[in-house]
Amino acid sequence: MTAPRRDPARLLPADPSTRAVAAELYERVAESPIISPHGHVPPSLLLRDEPYADPVSLLVAGDHYVTRMLHAGGVDLADLVVDALAGRDARTVWRRLAANWHRFAGTASGYWIEEELDGVFGITTALGPDTADAVFDEIAAALVRPEFRPRALFERFGIEFLATTDDPLDDLAAHALLATSDLPGRVAPTFRPDRYLDPDAVEFADNVERLLSATCRPGDFAGYLSALEERRAHFIGHGAVSTDHGVEELFTCDVDAGEGERLFRAVVAGTASAAERRAFRGHMLVQMARMSVDDGLVMTIHPGVLRNHSSATYARFGADTGHDIPVATEFTRGIRPLLEKYGLERDFHLVLFAIDESTYSRELAPLAGFYPSVYLGAPWWFLDAPDAIARHRAAVTETAGFYRSSGFIDDTRAFLSIPARHDTARRVDAGFLARLVVEGRVRMDAAERIIDDLVDAIPREVFKL
Template structure:
């Protein structure tokens, strides 16, 4: 039996033939445009050391929580997939995926993996229990080829900019090595200080003590702020353009200097009650905005995720292993103190992301259509799927237009999925713009200019690239 053809070139485009034809032309204008990825989680070490991917399971299953969580929901133990460093047999994990492949029908994860298998790895065979071993061997052969190491893939994928996410105390030696390697891609670090700002974070006190020790600052609130500012400056010297903040509750709180000092001592000692911890956390979000105004780092805010919902799996496998969930999010009231102080600052860029789909049209788009500092973050996490991207694009455009968006952000550790995710967004945008053309709401020339802008120039402007 001959293998099936490669992916439908018109996939994800609207079914109406008139709209589809315009969408196809729009997509072709940007299909091979360079990828600008200003926020993601590919480890810098992979690129610095040009680390080969070990096996198909590690590449496509173990580190992709979109895949592992749905397999877990289908009764598969995470330990059998290698999650949390459990050391599972990779071939057995791959066979498990193949046996459960039907559960991914219609999902974004299934769509991306089919793209990866066909277009990135050159394997058009459909995944099934019968083909599992053959596909595994073909992927392994690709991974043994130097052409599939991270640096080669940066070029092959056409990645122009790739941002990593890094701990404030990282010495950024991997980034220094990358900068000296003469790569065509620009790889930049991102300052991610959550564990040093949130009193409810695991070992918060020890993290702050390490921060103060590393910078030689005193254990006072002023010393704590100076230590964070020093580490931000270190990141800027290594090319960072943004600071990223993940919060469950997007809340900014203004404290007096005396209150800030008192609360700092309480949270550092571990004696602070919940209201004090909440207020301190909110005050530090305000301080992060103040620092971004001062040093120019773009402030990205990822809000509304309940982390580690399953205590059992968290204890067994650790964080970021699939047991995080979205919650309803309110930004207008929570961020009012922050925007009251900094929302009109000329060079302050605040990019807002959420996993509450309704908040995009309800709050984020209206704020972005007034405050020059506020930008609409791309659909994120549970929302970076084809239909959700199209829904959110439709829900925010009538209020804020196209210019107030961030451009697409892949926000992923799954390296091989980066081109598929960006292509998904480009196809969704092409379909949306084509509909506006057919409905007489914009011209073809306008649609062409917009789609060319949002894949490159726009994210470069928003992230000061």
């Protein structure tokens, strides 16, 4: 069955008069370059520029948006891994996706994959059990062509800036090589130090020892902080503009040097209580803010996720396999010690993300509506979907406006979904602005400036590009 090409007015408001305004606003930014200040595409993908092996490696493998939905429908995660010894080739895995495609109706991941099939490959055949092989073959035939290699797609997608997420001890050699290549856009690393800051992280003490050894620093708290500062400088030297921190609880606290030393020795020795480990995590967020004030890196925090919720799944497949689950998050009290110390610093930029929608209007918008350092992170992870993006705008705009937001953040490992995700945000923002115009709340010329700034000037300002 062949479906018509996708509706050019998809995601725009249903009301004809509002849709007309939205379409006009969307057209202003539809082809604008993509600025992606936070994501998880590995730099090696662009450095090696190797053809994708098959449709599964392109659209299924490693994309936990997709695999978790299939798992919820009864598919074993092992059956989504190409394994010749187990008799699972890529076509077999693809057929499993196609057999379960009805489960993706109405989901963001289903929408993005359909956008990719049509927008990238020109495939309008509706995916399903009867069409699985035909769609597989059409994608596979395209992947052998040079215009479907990662670098060619990077240029085709119009990516002007792409941030990766990197371990503090990464030598960043791939980034150095990309910086001197002919890639028509900038790829920058992001400093992600969670495993060196969280006493509950796997092999925390060993990670700290590796950090100290790599930087030839002494094993006290001052040496530990100096080691982190040195690695941040290494990242800045390779083009980094931000740090990223993923915490389950947003809790910060400031302690004096003596207490910091005591907590550090306890967490490294493995003798710290739960309260002491919490205090250390909270203090290290404050230390990260201090370092951002000193070196200029934008600080982003992604709180409110209980990682590896399924112990059995973690034991079989490891982290980042779809079983990280959101938890309720409190911002106002938790972030106050950090903001008491650095919230009014002129050049400090702090971007706060949330998966708990109840915090948008109650806490995040008021915080960003007062502190010059605080910006509202875009809807993230489970909320980077059309309706959730619209709810976010409705919840925060009346208090914080548009210019206290970060611009859209795709936060993706799935390279091909980057343009689809940014296009989604542009369409939803155009629809939201169009309603304000039609209701007489914003003038059309102001809406035109805002839609332009949302995809360009705002992310450039927030991430100091």
